[in-house]
Amino acid sequence: MAEHTPVLLEETMNALRPERGGVFVDATLGLGGHTLEMIARAEEAKQPIRIIGIDQDPYALEFAEERLGEKIEYLQGNFAELFQLRKKKIITAADGILMDIGVSSYQIDTPERGFSFMKNGPLDMRMDPDGTVSAATIVNTWPEHRIIEMLLSYGEERLAKKIAHAIVERRKKQRFTETADLAAVIIEQYHPTARHKKPHPATRSFQALRIAVNRELDSLVEGMDQALELLSTGGVLAIITFHSLEDRIVKQRFRAASDSGEYELLSKKPVVASRTEEVANPRSRSAKLRAIRHLPKP
Ligand SMILES: C[S@@+](CC[C@H](N)C(=O)[O-])C[C@H]1O[C@@H](n2cnc3c(N)ncnc32)[C@H](O)[C@@H]1O
Structure with missing residues (x-):
């Protein structure tokens, strides 16, 4: 434990x-x-x-x-x-x-719960496993403007527009199912010199998703x-x-x-x-x- x-x-x-x-x-x-x-x-x-x-x-x-x-x-x-x-x-x-x-x-340390971008797991993030909306639901189905709004208001992510657009483009070809997959798309939106900075570039987006999933x-x-x-x-x-x-x-x-x-x-x-x-x-x-x-x- x-x-x-x-x-x-x-x-x-x-x-x-x-x-x-x-x-x-x-x-x-x-x-x-x-x-x-x-x-x-x-x-x-x-x-x-x-x-x-x-x-x-x-x-x-x-x-x-x-x-x-x-x-x-x-x-x-x-x-x-x-x-x-x-x-x-x-x-x-x-x-x-x-x-x-x-x-x-x-919760963060259990990859199967899908809260972590450091350890791969299913895109879940529901604290209550009976909850109807998972992180996968949001990134695969929400319209782009709602994803932007979520990233801005819950994550204060300044690359919200760029990240939301990349998510929508990518899901047209392949749906998101895993945290590592989503984290990789988010990191790519950052300038190469910023990709290894702390906090990890996916921190704000993952926080925003978690807040949205669990309302x-x-x-x-x-x-x-x-x-x-x-x-x-x-x-x-x-x-x-x-x-x-x-x-x-x-x-x-x-x-x-x-x-x-x-x-x-x-x-x-x-x-x-x-x-x-x-x-x-x-x-x-x-x-x-x-x-x-x-x-x-x-
Ligand atoms: C930061 S931890 C609490 C740690 C605890 N005080 C301790 O010392 O071990 C937050 C916990 O609250 C639960 N939680 C968060 N939001 C909740 C809500 N709206 N209703 C019930 N539980 C919630 C989470 O599932 C998590 O287990």
């Missing part, structure tokens, strides 16, 4: 304060790194804690269950349907909710609204993002919530990784944590 180091661990615990005990929802369980720490802190403080771990990826849940066993409850699903927790009477409110969004290292921004908007509603008085919602678009969405929603007077921002600026964490875990470099607390009624 891939090693996964939870990002902003200390900072997330400072926001969520699991040592209070209570009902917590880890809406992006992944390999359970943050949840493991929540359990440890509650145990140390001798406070009972109940954690519901959600992930849309059933393989993530399997891995997490191997680590955490019966210490938590597991649910496969999208956090855009968080209200189901209340509807199905699993919980009435949550004292803490965590969303550590985006892709996990084990990540829509889920974030929907999930965040429901999470805010589910918080108990004093409950905290903590969100870790890895992309400026996502952070902007969280920032604006949290600002509107705090303007309503019902919630309090735990910090005005996002919390970012320390230099030490950045060196130890390069993935943390783009991570931003924002947290908000549900205030008692005056």
Whole structure:
């Protein structure tokens, strides 16, 4: 199993304060790194804690269950349907909710999932294997203008037009089925001197595809609204993002919530990784944590 180091661990615990005990929802369980720490802190403080771990990826849940066993409850699903927790009477409110969004290292490191341009695999990228749209669907069927728009808005790829055109020309002759194949077409659009630069030229396009396949921004908007509603008085919602678009969405929603007077921002600026964490875990470099607390009624 891939090693996964939870990002902003200390900072997330400072926001969520699991040592209070209570009902917590880890809406992006992944390999359970943050949840493991929540359990440890509650145990140390001798406070009972109940954690519901959600992930849309059933393989993530399997891995997490191997680590955490019966210490938590597991649910496969999208956090855009968080209200189901209340509807199905699993919980009435949550004292803490965590969303550590985006892709996990084990998903990237498993070539068969199709997230990686470094290791060849099927062009998939679905976190939920039952999802109807895969990366192959997008590159083989979407009209050119939609591919351009996706590459620009989700990947900030300045060669969006050139890449989209090359994709459309190539699929007329042969459909895309593998990640290496698509990566090769993307690299060819770069000037030869830029092809070996870091980050890898396919990084932005693959990120854009992943966000589109999993409708990540829509889920974030929907999930965040429901999470805010589910918080108990004093409950905290903590969100870790890895992309400026996502952070902007969280920032604006949290600002509107705090303007309503019902919630309090735990910090005005996002919390970012320390230099030490950045060196130890390069993935943390783009991570931003924002947290908000549900205030008692005056
Ligand atoms: C960055 S990892 C989480 C890592 C976790 N905090 C840990 O410490 O191991 C993100 C996980 O969230 C899941 N995920 C992303 N978007 C989701 C969504 N909308 N609903 C449910 N799970 C989601 C992914 O499948 C992935 O396993």
